[in-house]
Amino acid sequence: MSSRQQQPPSWIQELRCPICVDFFTDPVSLECGHNFCRSCITGCGGNSCPECRQEFPEGKLKVNMNLARLTERAWKWTLNPGEEGSKPHCQEHEEELKLFCQTDKKLICFICRDSREHKSHNFIPIKEAVEIYKDQLKSTFKSLSEKKSMFLESEQKQMGKISEVREQSSSLQTHITSKFTQMHQILTEKEQRLVRELRRDEERILDTMEKKLQKIQENLYSIEGELSKLQQQMEQQDRLKFLKEELRQKRRSSEDYKKLALADEMLSLGKFNGPLQYTAWRDMLDTITPVPASLTLDLNTANHWLLVSGDGTSVRLGNQPQLLLNTPQRFSCGPCILASQGFTSGVHYWEVEVAAKTWWEVGVAEEFAERKEKIVPMPETGYYNICLLPGSGYVALTSPTVTSLAPATNPRKIGVYLDYEGGQVSFYNTDDTSHLHTFRHSSSERLFPFFSTGPNDNGKNSASMTICGVRRH
Template sequence: MAESLDQNLRCGVCARIYSEPVTLDCGHNFCRPCVLGLWGNLEDTVSCPQCGQQFPRRELKTNQLLATLVTSLGVLSLEPSPVVSGQRCQSHWAEPMLFCSKNLMLVCPSCLARDPDKRKSLMPPEEAYTFCQEKLENSAAFLEKRLEEYRLAESSQGARISETLELADNLQENIETQFAKMHQLLSEQEMKLRDRLTEESQGLVQALEGNLKLVSKRTASVQKLIAEIRSLTDTEDRDRLLTEIKNILQRSDLHQEPVLQLPGMSVGEFRGPLQYAAWKQMLSIVSPAPAPLTLDPETASPCLMLSKDHTMVKRRTKLRQVPESGRRFAFCAAALTTEGFASGTHYWEVDVETSAGWIVGAARETAERSEEVPLTPANGYWTVRLWNDKVHWCRDRLASAHSCADAKPQRVGVYLDYEAGQLSFYDAGDMSHLCTFFDHFAEKIYPFVFPLSGLEPAETEVLRLFHLRL
């Protein structure tokens, strides 16, 4: 009974038992001093603090019934103690009565007079205490999840450093082995590659170590912040919780940024046909030497015409009459080479100088050829293509293309390391690295060519498998 009367006899502005209760024209009741304080020196229309109805004049009607009830029930000791003992409004140094859930701060009647829109987000301290505890619990749950991510990243970064150093050692050994037979003639080129490898590996290690320090620092910061939150949520000191929540949540928001993921090393630049790139004329000691491949007519689309020696291919306007074969491409104008690879390291080049558009690369033996599928690693195709005069590749298992070179190469080199699962592409003119795929090869891999059709097919637009002749 007393609690019900307590709630019904409180002013909506100051949250205290009515003092000089008055009724506005809209029917809502308030303390006379509270209403006059809210209206202040306003000369224009005034409004109800609860419903917002506007009045052309200040007309306050004394609510004698409420005044009598307040006086008669005084024996119930309904007058509350200060809402937050010892706290004062930061803006007006008045006793705060309510809590703003939007700005996360205590407010007083003067605050309401300045910003009437705040009333929608106000709540009594008892409700605010529960509200703030829930906010802090949510923040702690988020931070605990982020802490776990930081710990995993911390462990991952440490492993990445070891893997990077080990990979750098393996690449260093590969460079030395490749250059052993022509070290006397090519020592300068070898040193250049060593220096680039050392610079990149050290730069990456330094970046990883810096990132590791940052993650460790963030981990310590989150642990400290969680401890503060736990201390705050477990305390019975409402004053402290309501006062410190805003600062803690702001600090929690600083950890929204995800863990930085650094790129890996440019493996394709250091593990490839390095001897051929440095001294192409020394074919007798180059390994692997450019493979003298030929195209397989049984795989060629009816849209294609092959040269007599099966080293060149071009599009044609009319379909050829060809025997049916399950190995033939039906959904795209492509062809495979006669020779495929199921082990070892191999290198070949495709002359694309006269073609306005092309796709070259490799395909697994069982890749789909009769139905239209995206030419992606997931479907057994590892390719690069000339698109809008730039070279693009699908660097993941999706069909989205990414640029890997701005210049248009005249010849594309392809390097396959079957056991390592590496397929690298180069601009064969200067052997600059274009891109590298890593995958697990479980069946024979065949070189793949696909001349794209132009607006007007030209006799000179051909793709040619390059044969090195000294």
């Protein structure tokens, strides 16, 4: 059968755009009923149909889905004519498609190859082109498969993180509820104890008062009887009888008065109307953990420029270095010092007053962190600290870069919370109990509270840092 007998189905000829004379691409219909490629009609300019010149509203282009499906079918026919009962053919020369033009990326016949349109172009057999594009598809497929695997892995990780956050939130909610339940229980027990004592005192005092009231009422009844008798006595004409009754009545009244003259006991205002909130807070200190610890500074770790107060709770930068032994424990670079107390377990909390300082650093240091060479304080070197730096403000000393902090108010005191087993070091502005920053740690070393006064800052940073502990008794 000759190639000229391999005519395309008649319906395929209807699927060409009047403007580009090629198969429709993204076909749209105008209100007049004519169809065009979207890019062709929008590229013509104006608002009139190229076929009938009927005007149409700007942007009034309706997608023709049926035409798009037929066009796709036409393309399939040109690529695989077996589906339509014929071989692939050239629409222009009606010859069988044998070659692939690499320059124009289209199927052509031998006549197209020799035409001026494809002069100097590169051609390969269709079979070879298919193999090339299959190889490209394989490469793309492999790349997409790798990306799919990567995103599947990322999806699993992200889902794991979401699950972790939910579990952590549930655990923290349980923790919060438990801690406040303990405080509610302590306050409720104290409230109930005071109310019971108040009720007992009330019953005891009222019982005494009611008995006294009963006695008063008995005497009142007796007096009323006596008054009746006196009235009769005043009307007595016998003088001797009158005098005897008068003397007896005066003696009885005097004795009754002495019995009723005792003062009544009242409820104790001092016991039930004193500083109840303060006394409840003091009672809670023995059961609530942690409360601000009463730490003391370790003189053996103090840099030779530092001056420590007699009670070991305050430190400031001196005007000249002191003559101190350069022991392994002592900081020789930077105005730093540790607390005497170190921790290998439990939860702990302490507060440091920094209100008058322009430069300071507080936090936690591992026992064997560097103390002699130039210190670069960050978790990788064993330091979990925040600080105030002139020109930089409040920062957490994280790595590879520091993390800026933005407290609502400048802290007068910094609270430091250490949960050793939980791997947590957190910092708070104690003025409003707002959270400033949290480090995660996995250290197995003893951890010590760390303090640095910062440099002199041209005389503006001479104030002390003070540990503000709470003594339970």
